[in-house]
Amino acid sequence: xxxxxxxxxxxxxxxxxxxxxxxxxxxxxxxxxxxxxxxxxxxxxxxxxxxxxxxxxxxxxxxxxxxxxxxxxxxxxxxxxxxxxxxxxxxxxxxxxxxxxxxxxxxxxxxxxxxxxxxxxxxxxx
Numbered sequence: 001x002x003x004x005x006x007x008x009x010x011x012x013x014x015x016x017x018x019x020x021x022x023x024x025x026x027x028x029x030x031x032x033x034x035x036x037x038x039x040x041x042x043x044x045x046x047x048x049x050x051x052x053x054x055x056x057x058x059x060x061x062x063x064x065x066x067x068x069x070x071x072x073x074x075x076x077x078x079x080x081x082x083x084x085x086x087x088x089x090x091x092x093x094x095x096x097x098x099x100x101x102x103x104x105x106x107x108x109x110x111x112x113x114x115x116x117x118x119x120x121x122x123x124x125x126x
Contacts, residue, residue, distance in 0.1 A: 087125060089122060
């Protein structure tokens, strides 16, 4: 059974950092396009970043220069390093995987990702 489990969320002050982890079980992550999404209360799910099978990486404009996505094939995990966090980054963060036959150098819309984690809450507040 394919599973994704996020961890690393929490409460942080503005300007602080967090590192989110997305651990996979039941499949090998580096064969799959992976993305991070977030959803704030009352808002639509928003793509944050993605890393594709060819290791191409994209970021939303709102996080460019502050967030870094990476993949550790040995640990079968994907990470999202978040620096200089802002209150508007407050949301539940989800990692998602698309099927390996989906080939793209861009981030996909959420409906193209078939496997989702349960989410981890990130709250940026003083």
